[in-house]
Amino acid sequence: MSERTAFVSPGTALRLVALIVGASIMVTPFLYMVSTSFKPQAFVLTVPPQFIPDPATLSNYEHILGLDFGRYFFNSLIVAVTATALSVLLSSMMAFGFARFRFPGRELMFRILLLGLMVPAMMLIIPQFILAKYLSLLDSLVGLIVFYVAGSLALNTFLLRGFFEAIPEELDQAMQVDGANAWRRYWDLFLPLARPALATATIFTFLACWDEFAWALTIISTPENMTLPIAIQLLHGPRGTQWGLVFAASMIAVVPVVTVFLLFQRYFVQGLTAGAVKG
Amino acid sequence: MNRATASRTVPYGMSKAAARPNRARLMSGLTPYLFIAPGFLLFTLAILYPLVQAFQVSFYDWKIIAGAVSDFVGLENYQRALADPRFWHSLVNSGVYMLFTVPPQIALGLMVAMLLVKKGPAQPLFRVLFYLPVVTSWVVVSLLFKYLFADEGLINYTLGDFLHLSDGETSWLSSRWTAMVAICALGIWKGIGWSMMIFLAALQGVPRDLEEAAILDGANRWQRFLSVTLPAIWAAVIFVAVMLVIGGFNVFTSVLVMTGGGPGGATEVVLTYMYKQAFEYLDFGYGSAIAVLLTVLVFVLSVLQLKFFGNRDGGEK
Numbered sequence: 001m002s003e004r005t006a007f008v009s010p011g012t013a014l015r016l017v018a019l020i021v022g023a024s025i026m027v028t029p030f031l032y033m034v035s036t037s038f039k040p041q042a043f044v045l046t047v048p049p050q051f052i053p054d055p056a057t058l059s060n061y062e063h064i065l066g067l068d069f070g071r072y073f074f075n076s077l078i079v080a081v082t083a084t085a086l087s088v089l090l091s092s093m094m095a096f097g098f099a100r101f102r103f104p105g106r107e108l109m110f111r112i113l114l115l116g117l118m119v120p121a122m123m124l125i126i127p128q129f130i131l132a133k134y135l136s137l138l139d140s141l142v143g144l145i146v147f148y149v150a151g152s153l154a155l156n157t158f159l160l161r162g163f164f165e166a167i168p169e170e171l172d173q174a175m176q177v178d179g180a181n182a183w184r185r186y187w188d189l190f191l192p193l194a195r196p197a198l199a200t201a202t203i204f205t206f207l208a209c210w211d212e213f214a215w216a217l218t219i220i221s222t223p224e225n226m227t228l229p230i231a232i233q234l235l236h237g238p239r240g241t242q243w244g245l246v247f248a249a250s251m252i253a254v255v256p257v258v259t260v261f262l263l264f265q266r267y268f269v270q271g272l273t274a275g276a277v278k279g
Numbered sequence: 280m281n282r283a284t285a286s287r288t289v290p291y292g293m294s295k296a297a298a299r300p301n302r303a304r305l306m307s308g309l310t311p312y313l314f315i316a317p318g319f320l321l322f323t324l325a326i327l328y329p330l331v332q333a334f335q336v337s338f339y340d341w342k343i344i345a346g347a348v349s350d351f352v353g354l355e356n357y358q359r360a361l362a363d364p365r366f367w368h369s370l371v372n373s374g375v376y377m378l379f380t381v382p383p384q385i386a387l388g389l390m391v392a393m394l395l396v397k398k399g400p401a402q403p404l405f406r407v408l409f410y411l412p413v414v415t416s417w418v419v420v421s422l423l424f425k426y427l428f429a430d431e432g433l434i435n436y437t438l439g440d441f442l443h444l445s446d447g448e449t450s451w452l453s454s455r456w457t458a459m460v461a462i463c464a465l466g467i468w469k470g471i472g473w474s475m476m477i478f479l480a481a482l483q484g485v486p487r488d489l490e491e492a493a494i495l496d497g498a499n500r501w502q503r504f505l506s507v508t509l510p511a512i513w514a515a516v517i518f519v520a521v522m523l524v525i526g527g528f529n530v531f532t533s534v535l536v537m538t539g540g541g542p543g544g545a546t547e548v549v550l551t552y553m554y555k556q557a558f559e560y561l562d563f564g565y566g567s568a569i570a571v572l573l574t575v576l577v578f579v580l581s582v583l584q585l586k587f588f589g590n591r592d593g594g595e596k
Contacts, residue, residue: 016401018394019391019394019395019401022391022394022409023405026408026409026411026468029423029427030411030423033423036426044426048436049432049433090317090321091318093314093315093318094315094319096314097314100311101310103311106311109319115327116326119330120525120577122529122531122554123330123333123570123571124326124333125557125570126336126563126566126570127328127329127333127335127336127567130329130336130343131328131332146325150321150322150326153318154322182310186314210416211415211416211417211418213417213418218558229416229417229418233422246426247426250423253419254416257414258414261407265403265406269480
């Protein structure tokens with residue numbers, strides 16, 4: 001406050017310049033990607049590089065839709081939506097159980113769950129593959145959903161438990177006096193009150209499922225079951241990649257994510273400050 | 280389940296259970312388990328069981344073909360890894376990636392957060408712009424950086440024709456260290472937004488009165504940063520450092536997409552090497568041993584970090 005003056009101080013100006021330079025470095029690759037998605041193949045790697053495509057073309061997008069990217073988009077959407085809904089339901093139930101009851105095994109089970117936060121996903125990929133093969137879940141969207149849900153349970157439960165614990169006990173007790181059973185209290189009291197935390201869990205889980213690559217790469221083998229990250233990665237070959245196509249397809253994957261992010265960014269901040277969320 | 284009896288569940292903190300009939304007590308005792316069971320069973324099946332099996336598989340010459348018998352080989356897979364120069368090569372690459380991405384992400388993330396902590400009209404916009412790479416899929420940004428670092432790509436043009444820092448003809452992805460530069464650049468660029476967001480939240484908790492007292496004492500910006508800001512956000516710094524070290528050793532998608540571990544295995548990192556062993560050569564036992572070794576290493580590093588830096592906060596108070 002004491003440093004505040006009527007005009008822009010040199011310090012503020014310097015700060016702004018630094019931020020603008022930094023933000024440009026962050027954003028330029030994206031802008032360049034958008035630009036390239038409108039370039040014909042002959043113009044993707046020109047010297048000097050083109051920032052405004054000339055000539056601009058929509059042919060990459062037309063081509064991408066012809067390559068069944070509508071289907072991959074739909075696969076990604078089904079997987080991400082289903083997995084997110086199941087994960088948020090199951091983890092909010094667990095969070096309610098952990099937050100509002102005292103019972104034998106509570107601490108132990110919660111600690112075991114926390115273990116799941118610390119194990120890197122890649123460490124489990126071999127035994128999970130063996131398990132998925134045994135359960136005949138290879139090369140199926142169900143195989144993606146089951147393991148995406150399982151993989152996000154620990155974090156979501158952890159996040160929601162903290163929120164549930166902060167809900168005043170009096171509300172809970174009042175409902176109990178009115179004869180509401182545990183399920184009704186969970187459904188009609190805790191879930192509505194925890195809406196911000198549920199939103200945070202929903203967004204992070206959705207993005208994680210939407211972007212997931214390693215597991216899908218491992219278990220999906222037929223084109224009709226591919227999700228967007230797999231399909232996009234397959235577009236680029238060892239030589240002569242059609243970059244215009246790659247980035248037109250990438251736009252299909254990125255635009256929904258950026259939209260979700262812009263619409264719900266306050267929940268991102270909330271989730272991150274609750275800790276332990278790594279994007 | 281009888282709803283009427285279940286409704287008498289004792290919530291945490293209330294204890295009138297003693298006055299209950301036995302059946303009701305049994306039901307109320309079951310309630311928390313019923314809430315936890317569906318999720319916990321799935322967790323046990325798809326996370327916990329595989330976690331145990333990861334260790335088990337690493338002691339076998341594991342056969343994935345149905346009906347084939349897997350031979351127990353004891354520590355052979357581990358001995359093989361420790362004697363495998365390509366494993367060490369990949370470990371060095373993962374370590375280099377970690378060393379060259381973690382400090383910049385912390386330093387730059389903190390710098391941006393400090394620049395943004397004073398709320399101005401443009402603050403939300405900058406926050407979004409810096410966070411954008413974090414929400415974008417690894418596959419997409421890896422392809423994007425592969426394109427930027429292509430021989431005739433934007434990076435060569437910028438360095439050569441624009442800034443005149445190089446001849447602009449670096450073939451980035453075709454040798455080990457230049458490829459690592461590109462891979463690290465991606466890691467830093469994608470990660471700054473995340474650490475910035477954590478630091479931004481932590482900086483809200485820096486005590487104003489201490490800051491003002493330091494100004495009155497004539498402390499300059501750097502002294503204020505060291506003696507007031509840094510101690511106040513130390514827990515966040517540790518958290519970010521531990522998470523980033525874990526993340527650094529888990530680098531996978533960017534390497535797989537940008538170089539595929541090539542040329543000739545030069546840029547292989549631990550996880551791409553593990554992945555190839557398992558899913559290209561179907562050597563699940565060896566792959567698991569590598570995965571276990573990496574996990575143990577990362578775990579030990581996390582504990583060490585917490586031990587050496589974790590209680591600085593407590594020590595100064």
